[in-house]
Amino acid sequence: MSEQRTTRLAPSPTGALHMGNARTFLANWALARRGGWRIVLRIEDLDTPRTKPGADAAAVEDLGWLGLDWDAGPTRQMADLSPYRDALDRLRSAGLIYPCRCTRRDIEQAASAPHADAHELRYPGTCRPAPDDLSHAADAGRRDAPIAWRLIVPDGEIAFNDGFHGPQRVNVQREVGDFVVATKASLPAYQLAVVVDDARQGVTDVVRGDDLLGSTGRQLLLYHLLGLGPPPRYTHLPLVVGEDGRRLAKRHGDTRLATYRDAGVSADRVVGLLAFWSGVVPAREPMSADEFRDRFDLTRLPPAPAVFTAADHAWLTDR
Ligand code: GLU
Numbered sequence: 370m371s372e373q374r375t376t377r378l379a380p381s382p383t384g385a386l387h388m389g390n391a392r393t394f395l396a397n398w399a400l401a402r403r404g405g406w407r408i409v410l411r412i413e414d415l416d417t418p419r420t421k422p423g424a425d426a427a428a429v430e431d432l433g434w435l436g437l438d439w440d441a442g443p444t445r446q447m448a449d450l451s452p453y454r455d456a457l458d459r460l461r462s463a464g465l466i467y468p469c470r471c472t473r474r475d476i477e478q479a480a481s482a483p484h485a486d487a488h489e490l491r492y493p494g495t496c497r498p499a500p501d502d503l504s505h506a507a508d509a510g511r512r513d514a515p516i517a518w519r520l521i522v523p524d525g526e527i528a529f530n531d532g533f534h535g536p537q538r539v540n541v542q543r544e545v546g547d548f549v550v551a552t553k554a555s556l557p558a559y560q561l562a563v564v565v566d567d568a569r570q571g572v573t574d575v576v577r578g579d580d581l582l583g584s585t586g587r588q589l590l591l592y593h594l595l596g597l598g599p600p601p602r603y604t605h606l607p608l609v610v611g612e613d614g615r616r617l618a619k620r621h622g623d624t625r626l627a628t629y630r631d632a633g634v635s636a637d638r639v640v641g642l643l644a645f646w647s648g649v650v651p652a653r654e655p656m657s658a659d660e661f662r663d664r665f666d667l668t669r670l671p672p673a674p675a676v677f678t679a680a681d682h683a684w685l686t687d688r
Pocket of ligand 1: 379380381413563576577581
């Protein structure tokens with residue numbers, strides 16, 4: 370019997386879907402539908418301080434409006450935290466995680482110069498217990514200060530073959546050090562939750578923005594340490610940037626799908642622009658999601674980030 374390939378659409382309800390997320394979701398969906406993969410819609414709502422009320426329903430609506438569909442879900446991570454807690458318990462019993470009370474400021478102060486300005490700081494291991502010290506397990510019971518839990522990350526390279534970027538090698542310890550698997554808010558951290566969910570939802574193919582390429586080593590390591598079977602194949606797609614070359618964000622104006630929709634722009638126009646950025650057509654033309662699915666070719670996707678220009682915006686809104 371051949372394996373049932375499965376992917377997921379995993380929006381975070383921290384804001385509305387914009388033209389950047391939309392391209393990744395559309396490409397993911399097209400690859401899945403063409404390949405006969407199952408699609409799970411998973412709302413990644415664990416990032417609680419940043420999640421926005423109503424953004425989950427809005428994401429579902431936006432994806433449907435674009436013409437995408439799915440076979441299961443939407444599932445919500447907050448609906449049941451027990452699978453993540455079980456995974457944390459397993460890591461804890463295996464002595465693979467330890468509590469940490471460091472603040473971001475502590476880490477910045479301890480960080481060596483090259484990493485000091487980086488968005489992602491390497492954790493220097495301040496709270497890591499000595500190899501023969503078992504007191505950290507008992508320390509878990511102390512609730513006097515918020516604690517995060519960090520994974521004891523081995524020093525070594527992890528290799529994988531990205532479906533778009535090709536062969537990759539990463540040393541997680543050197544890049545980010547012992548990373549957080551449970552946050553000070555007592556919630557599973559993204560890296561852990563995504564692995565637990567990909568495994569339990571049977572995900573064989575992850576397609577996402579290449580801002581997450583650097584997270585893949587951490588996720589592969591967790592797959593291995595949790596004994597979760599073969600990890601998915603990962604394909605990381607270039608992001609959409611503004612004319613200043615920076616990742617599409619609020620500073621570039623309002624590029625939310627809902628705003629275009631409310632202004633009367635058709636989904637076919639939005640998909641047509643995404644198709645133009647994706648090497649599907651040489652000039653902008655309205656296109657349905659189904660047509661995009663039939664014509665999208667990953668090997669013709671430009672490797673450079675797509676640039677959302679003023680001309681693109683003008684074409685979208687020119688009716
Ligand atoms: N929820 C994440 C995001 O919206 C995607 C996580 C993933 O695909 O692994 O950026």
